[in-house]
Amino acid sequence: MRKIGLEEHFVTEDLVGYGAGTATVARPDAWREASRRLLDLTEERLAAMDAAGVDVQVLSLNSPGIQAEPDPAVAVARAAAVNDFHAGVIAEHPTRFAGFAALPLQDPQAAAKELERAVTQLGMRGALVNAHTQGRYLDHPSLRVVWEYAEGLDVPLYLHPANGFDVPHVLSDHPELIGPMWSWGTDTAAHALRLVFGGVFDDFPNAKLLLGHMGEGLPYVLWRLDSRWGFHNHHGIELKLGNPSAYLRRNLYITTSGVCSAPPLLCALLALGADHILFGSDYPFEDIVEAAVFLDNAPISEADRAKISYQNAEALLKL
16 A cells, blocks of 8 residues: 655754754664664665655654754755755655755744745645744744744644753653653643644634644543643633634644554544544654554554555645
């Protein structure tokens, strides 16, 4: 069955330095191997895709990417340069690669314009955002312009984890829990909920948010979110749709990246429906063959398997 992977990372030599903080969460040998594979965009990657039966990778710049750059002007220039490079790779392999743009969110207006250029001129299918940008999250009022452009262009924003802006006290003496082991998922889920309660999806009802790693745990807690929203002090917040789960069921799409386990997949199917789940492998940090074999053998209907494998990606990304 055809497969399109939506969380498939790369990096360029001039941007490797931004990943120094990310490198600290991995074993040195594991990080060296991942770094080598991140830089490869042809022979080894294509061979791995062929071995797994993955037809298309939607490439994205590895975390934290451009967003780690403190100088907005440098971020704007580097985002444009890496998106141009990215588009060139896709042009060389148009049947195997598509792309999510990198955005210089340090300058919101420039980020919106770069998204427009990347989509309309370079053929990108949306953008991938690596967590916060110098401590600023996607619900910040200054970033409404990025959502305006994303909704207008009808492309998704993929919210991907990165190291947090600070370390919560509960994790302060447990570095093993910082990173993809635990904190990245909970931080990203909280970031997505900020979009709900910050009014982003009320302001932009047709906006589309992608989350990896089977939704960062959110499908599991939909009932609890609604129940406790009925109990909590709303602090002046009013949701037009009433309950938070309504926004997650409408605006949220998730990928299977980095989760090769049937119970979370079945939970996501029950919570969000098959139309909102797409395939991803989290290449090169997870085994692309394992990800593909898992989906091939998951205890789901063939109709749902086809939606997750490729049909939803074709529809959402207009592939």
